[in-house]
Amino acid sequence: MIPRVAAADMRIGDVDIDRGDLVLMLIAVAQRDPAVFTDPDRFDPTHDNRHLAFGLGAHFCLGAPLARLEGCVPVTRFAQRVRSPGCAIGPPPYRAHVNLRGPAAIPLDFAEITPRQ
Structure with a gap:
């Protein structure tokens, strides 16, 4: 889980998030979106490996x-x-x-x- 504080009001799916709300992102499902990855449940070390495990931008590990x-x-x-x-x-x-x-x-x-x- 990656905790973050919302910097602005936003909507994700059907959920409204207000500026200042604590948001917990679950990255365990990263790269398993069937709309993006072919056969997402199969281990494939050759597929595009853009992931969030080490954070991004100012939050980079x-x-x-x-x-x-x-x-x-x-x-x-x-x-x-x-x-x-x-x-x-x-x-x-x-x-x-x-x-x-x-x-x-x-x-x-x-x-x-x-x-x-």
């Missing part, structure tokens, strides 16, 4: 470059060393949490792990 690097390095090493990975169970169980969303665990099957180089 200063730690975003480090967070991206910290995600990129292990994923790259995994792809370089793990052969034939796959999910060991079909869909993994999700955490029951309102804003810390994601799988509780993702058990993997794989053919082998190649030695470090």
Whole structure:
């Protein structure tokens, strides 16, 4: 959830929001709009990845470059060393949490792990 204070009166869908109202945006459904994304429930790392996870404009997260690097390095090493990975169970169980969303665990099957180089 991303809390914001409305800077002006506005209407979103059928809801009127007054200037000064607290608005909570739920970004967990980002990139899942079927009017914008083909097959939005399927994981596709090649689709357009404009997202709000690190904020935007004045609210942009200063730690975003480090967070991206910290995600990129292990994923790259995994792809370089793990052969034939796959999910060991079909869909993994999700955490029951309102804003810390994601799988509780993702058990993997794989053919082998190649030695470090």
